[in-house]
Amino acid sequence: MDHAVVMAGGSGTRFWPESRVRRSKQFLNLTGKGPMIGETLARIFPVVPPERVWIVAGRKDAPHLSPRALGIPRGNILLEPEGRNTAPAIAFAVAAVAGKDADAVILATPADHAIADVPGFRAVIRKGFRLARETGRFVTLGVPPTHPATGYGYIERGKPFPGKVKGAFHVARFAEKPDLAAAKRFLRSGRFDWNSGLFLFRADTFAARLQEFLPEVGREIRKAFEGDRRGFPKRLAKAYRRMPSISIDYGILEKERGILMLPAEVGWSDLGTWRSLHEFLGGSGKNITFGDVLLADCSNALVRTDGGVVAVLGMDDVVVVRHEDAVLVCPRSRSEEVKGMAEEIRRRYPLLA
């Protein structure tokens, strides 16, 4: 059966002051439609019913993960005792899913990405499930680029992949985040797509590749799942203490041969910065506001407040965010630097972190 694993392990600094140590990006209402994680689930439910949707998240976020609010069974919420990047997180989730359904085909998706074209997205993942099931291969979703982004990794397309599911390609290679010149070359070539971080695979394929490329992760997870139910949390904690911190991209995908890519022209954004939120909301050249905001003679502004008025006069290309006890002001074009500033604030004002 088809399953989805929503990876909600991130901790947020790039959306400070809305994201804090105790409120990661996936729980922010960035687009005005509710928490990112809720949007992610709502996108998936019509394709994968709630009883086969799983969330893997950090234990620190447990208070935010009400099964009732999320609409999935309590047992589908998998809490990691500590963060070990995405490879152990997915290995943990795949083991849990396979324990219930040995024939599972799994969509792994970040909890905090945005998709403008939701029906289009559903059509693509339906194709992805069929492709992964029929081929036994990893299937990544590649997003045709709209501009020479330097904040994303890229996937180079190989030859079209023949078969019943149309439109797939072999992956020639994964490329790290490029500099601007390389990003422009990628765009011109027409052979590169953004790496969305969403991919699909059969549970048995994953288990085999885990054994091959990250055997120590496979072994620790297996040991955690062997034994009585009561002792599971303790065994899992032990496994996490022993596993390396490694991403699924670096640990498995970049080593695997025969990966396929399905183009997903669905208005995807990883919402990595305030600027990319502004762009995702169609704000380029326009003002986007949330809350009681008064603008006079502004352009290209993103202004948000959760209470109290924010008045901005005569500013171009600016981000202003008032949230609880903090205010951020920066040029939209420099919103990548917010992360570093948030870390500085974390050091200087621990209560504000």
Add this chain to the structure above:
Amino acid sequence: MDHAVVMAGGSGTRFWPESRVRRSKQFLNLTGKGPMIGETLARIFPVVPPERVWIVAGRKDAPHLSPRALGIPRGNILLEPEGRNTAPAIAFAVAAVAGKDADAVILATPADHAIADVPGFRAVIRKGFRLARETGRFVTLGVPPTHPATGYGYIERGKPFPGKVKGAFHVARFAEKPDLAAAKRFLRSGRFDWNSGLFLFRADTFAARLQEFLPEVGREIRKAFEGDRRGFPKRLAKAYRRMPSISIDYGILEKERGILMLPAEVGWSDLGTWRSLHEFLGGSGKNITFGDVLLADCSNALVRTDGGVVAVLGMDDVVVVRHEDAVLVCPRSRSEEVKGMAEEIRRRYPLLA
């Protein structure tokens, strides 16, 4: 005897969000040394003792005018029933002062200006008291300009005024706020000083000129002061309803012949805008902050918060003010437009005004 009348009748919009309908500029702690009105009184007390310092203010500000906190007798706080600009305010105050001291010489000063060189200022007003007493003339303080300001009125110097008090000049004329070209001409000529709005005069001189130039104001004030003490507020309210709204400059000073000017090179600023506050605090080219502010790669910034952190990244020439329930962001160079924006906010968000 020497007296001082502090004019505290203004209502603030230019320092929104710190100034509000119910908190005028003179009650703001703009420089970090306490409310403007307190700074104004502290500057004067060593020259004019508290029992001869008077405040004329709007009735709406009465809650802020604690005699104990201000350090002057309750009877020296003169409350106007409504605002009628400076000529009626000063006429009211002069009548009150003259009722106690017919030989009074009076310094009239706004409550909300800033002076960097306080000892220098005291020396100038001591001279001003002597000059006004000995000559019976109005004595204005002119500030040698440091740049071609367009936000101030100017005073053109005439010939030096001979006499025991050295350094005074005849006033050739008062010039309205100039445009930039005219301000530059004024500066080059060396004959123009900024009109500080501070001036000195004998009570008898004032009474005579009031009778001559604004007889209706003189008559109404006189009638308010005639009669029993209990009926005074009612008579004053009647007088204010009948008096025209007119400034002392337009109503008397610009019509009077023989006014003298004393140069006051004392680091004066009327603190008219956030920008002029920034300049007064020595901020040109520098960052000036109040409260929990974190700046990264900013220049020429004025950032203030009364609670909660404000983080500003990569901004030049910017004003950011967080105060209670509101935040303002604007370019420093456009802080003159804050007034208009505050008025707009007053219409749209009456509770924030």
